[in-house]
Amino acid sequence: MQLIIGGAYSGKRKYVRDRYLNYHLISAYNHDSIDEALSINKPVVVLEGFEQWIQEELSRKGSKEIRDLFAGYLHELLKMEREENIQVYLLMLEIGRGIVPVEERDRKWRDITGWVQQDAQNLCESVYYSWHGLVKKMK
């Protein structure tokens, strides 16, 4: 499993596009559900928009519960990758570098997103940081 993390429009999807002609994109921005990823048997599966999926859970669950939920997804994805011999790419948006949000809900959103990114980083064999279209291997 590979993680590409970077700011908005920093070239995360392009990194995958430059390497694969065909990949299956599961995008929160297209209103896809993260569950869909677990039933797909394609050679390359790309997931993006984790912060959106996290945001959808904010009103329903507490921080720890949401973090655990996503940790569960990440473990499932890793298991799927190993068992089905597919490549999983996680594209995650860096949102932690601005001013601390005024609203409590936004602080919770930002915190959980950061924790999920750390959990993803732990499970991924490679981690890349994208910055204005350039990509650096961090792990």
Next chain:
Amino acid sequence: MITFISGGARSGKSTLAEHLAEGMYHQTKKEHPNSQLCYIATAKRSDFTGDERIDLHIQQRGKVWETIEEPYILPSVFTYVSEHSIILLDCLTVWTSNMMFSRNLGIRDMEDMLLNFLKKAADRQCSVFIVSNDVNEGMPSKCRNVQAYTFSLEAIHKLVIAASSSVIQTVAGIPIWWKRDRRLVLQ
């Protein structure tokens, strides 16, 4: 030679850019005595409460710098700039905002103008240092204008980075080199 420098707020990008530009100027001056050290300020005077802050910055940079205030038409600065000069453009975030929100120009117009600016600089054998800001790593905004601005600025960053032989990200004043031109010496 083009150098792109970006980083978070107060990460030391302008200080580093000024330092690098001054170093290059002193080197260039030996061979090309007519070379100038030019600072292109993109902020409009009306952006500040009074002109005090601008004048303070001009004073702080010292006599060796010539300041050209140009919020929009970057290629026009070459009216004042001689060959082999060192130019520091500070910064792309303000310039992009001026172009989008005061002049209603789109990405293509901005890209064309920047390419024209860089070509004129290359024709005159000028070295250019371009400073910008990482504004895309904070909380996503729901405001359409902010999203459009971030998208345009990222497109411009990618264009400048493709043209640059040195690309530096600053963290607490420390340069992280994404691309490095050996001619650029950090003293």
